Amino acid sequence: MRTIHTKDIVDAVAGMCVKANTELPDDVRAAFEKAMAEETSPAAKEVLRQLLENADISADTKLPLCQDCGLAVYFVEVGDEVQIEGGNLRDAINEGTRKGYGEGFLRKSACDPFSRQNTGDGTPAIIHFDFVPGDKLKIVYMAKGGGSENMSRVTMLAPAQGWEGIKQFVINRVAEAGPNPCPPTIIGIGIGGTFDHAAKIAKKSLMRRLDDTHPDPDIAAKEAELKEAINKLGIGPMGLGGKTTVLDVKMTVEPCHLASLPLAVNVQCHSQRHEEVEL
Amino acid sequence: MAEYKLTTPLTDEDVVQLKAGDVVFLTGKIYSARDAAHKKLVDLLDAGKDLPFDLEGASIYYVGPSPAPPGRPIGAAGPTTSYRMDSYAPRLHSLGLKATIGKGKRNEETRKAMQDHKAVYFGATGGAGALLSNSIKKSEVIAFDELGPEAIREMTVEDFPLLVINDAHGNELYAVPDRKAAGIE
Numbered sequence: 001m002r003t004i005h006t007k008d009i010v011d012a013v014a015g016m017c018v019k020a021n022t023e024l025p026d027d028v029r030a031a032f033e034k035a036m037a038e039e040t041s042p043a044a045k046e047v048l049r050q051l052l053e054n055a056d057i058s059a060d061t062k063l064p065l066c067q068d069c070g071l072a073v074y075f076v077e078v079g080d081e082v083q084i085e086g087g088n089l090r091d092a093i094n095e096g097t098r099k100g101y102g103e104g105f106l107r108k109s110a111c112d113p114f115s116r117q118n119t120g121d122g123t124p125a126i127i128h129f130d131f132v133p134g135d136k137l138k139i140v141y142m143a144k145g146g147g148s149e150n151m152s153r154v155t156m157l158a159p160a161q162g163w164e165g166i167k168q169f170v171i172n173r174v175a176e177a178g179p180n181p182c183p184p185t186i187i188g189i190g191i192g193g194t195f196d197h198a199a200k201i202a203k204k205s206l207m208r209r210l211d212d213t214h215p216d217p218d219i220a221a222k223e224a225e226l227k228e229a230i231n232k233l234g235i236g237p238m239g240l241g242g243k244t245t246v247l248d249v250k251m252t253v254e255p256c257h258l259a260s261l262p263l264a265v266n267v268q269c270h271s272q273r274h275e276e277v278e279l
Numbered sequence: 280m281a282e283y284k285l286t287t288p289l290t291d292e293d294v295v296q297l298k299a300g301d302v303v304f305l306t307g308k309i310y311s312a313r314d315a316a317h318k319k320l321v322d323l324l325d326a327g328k329d330l331p332f333d334l335e336g337a338s339i340y341y342v343g344p345s346p347a348p349p350g351r352p353i354g355a356a357g358p359t360t361s362y363r364m365d366s367y368a369p370r371l372h373s374l375g376l377k378a379t380i381g382k383g384k385r386n387e388e389t390r391k392a393m394q395d396h397k398a399v400y401f402g403a404t405g406g407a408g409a410l411l412s413n414s415i416k417k418s419e420v421i422a423f424d425e426l427g428p429e430a431i432r433e434m435t436v437e438d439f440p441l442l443v444i445n446d447a448h449g450n451e452l453y454a455v456p457d458r459k460a461a462g463i464e
């Protein structure tokens with residue numbers, strides 16, 4: 001057994017929250033630069049120019065990239081030879097979130113659904129745990145903004161609708177969302193599992209780096225097919241028209257019930273703030 | 280597409296000259312308000328009470344800024360999605376509100392209210408919160424402090440970079456999605 005103290009978890013989590021919100025990840029910057037080179041419309045170029053300048057200002061001033069510092073979402077892989085000392089893992093992640101959002105002057109955006117009263121400290125975080133072999137603890141963080149999350153949907157297709165039905169639903173979702181989720185977006189797709197699981201794997205898809213390729217060539221081809229079709233919508237950066245409506249499409253596919261074809265479309269804005277640590 | 284430098288409060292003449300696609304650099308006082316603050320504003324109107332700021336010629340910025348770090352007037356301050364304020368906007372336009380600033384589409388009722396009352400909808404770049412913060416020189420909470428990031432702030436802006444999305448003549452800038460090209464129609 002390897003022991004990890006909650007104190008180290010709190011500090012690592014707090015550090016990730018601040019870093020992700022103030023330093024545009026290199027894969028996202030590279031995607032902006034590529035889009036900038038491909039766009040021909042002045043309005044589209046100007047939006048991308050502003051986003052790159054925004055990232056520079058953020059890095060300089062430590063102001064968050066976006067004022068919506070999101071709900072804190074974590075995917076945690078706990079090695080089965082890891083023992084947590086000093087308290088509970090969930091509490092430590094929430095404590096790290098509280099610390100990061102407080103010390104980093106990040107906006108706390110969690111509230112009660114009915115009273116709309118802000119919880120005041122950015123918690124509770126949304127935490128997904130998984131248990132894996134080994135003696136490491138891996139925590140992946142994402143700041144998930146509300147504007148793009150609001151454009152996301154889960155649907156239960158009939159198996160007969162197949163890939164064609166999936167494509168129609170996803171492209172239509174992006175078309176309906178239009179300028180609202182701060183395009184160019186990243187589309188996380190979950191196919192399979194149950195109603196809840198499809199949504200979870202759609203979110204997990206968004207944790208991948210923009211420059212990776214799906215290891216399954218068939219799924220990689222489907223991602224590319226969707227990306228190409230969606231970009232033909234011409235919505236463009238901030239909805240002003242252009243070639244870049246999505247920066248990428250990321251898909252996770254898992255087995256489902258004989259009767260079902262669950263599909264979740266999780267929309268992520270260009271402010272793709274993600275970070276990971278391994279302890 | 281033209282470029283304008285305008286100063287708040289805005290007049291009918293300021294607004295009617297604008298066309299969708301024009302660039303506007305706005306200077307003066309603007310007021311932040313988003314979901315919860317709008318609900319409270321409308322509750323005040325229903326109760327026949329005064330609002331915390333004068334609506335005549337006013338510009339409302341749909342924003343919930345991040346906390347101001349030491350030495351700065353405000354944190355990151357980019358726009359939030361505007362459709363959530365569509366249920367309130369027509370009433371505010373009828374009472375003199377001249378401009379709203381946000382991102383994303385407005386509904387038909389709001390677009391019509393802009394035409395009826397000579398008002399305009401500006402887009403600011405979503406997710407450019409640090410960049411936009413640089414144009415905000417002063418910020419002070421003037422109402423609903425308990426709402427935290429959603430409180431109403433009087434912000435003094437200088438050359439705040441905006442794009443006319445919906446003008447007072449019924450035009451809209453946003454691209455219409457080409458569903459056919461994308462293979463869904």
Ligand code: SF4
Nearest residue numbers: 066145147182269406
């Ligand atoms: S959708 Fe994303 S980039 Fe746009 S305002 Fe929300 S968090 Fe920021």
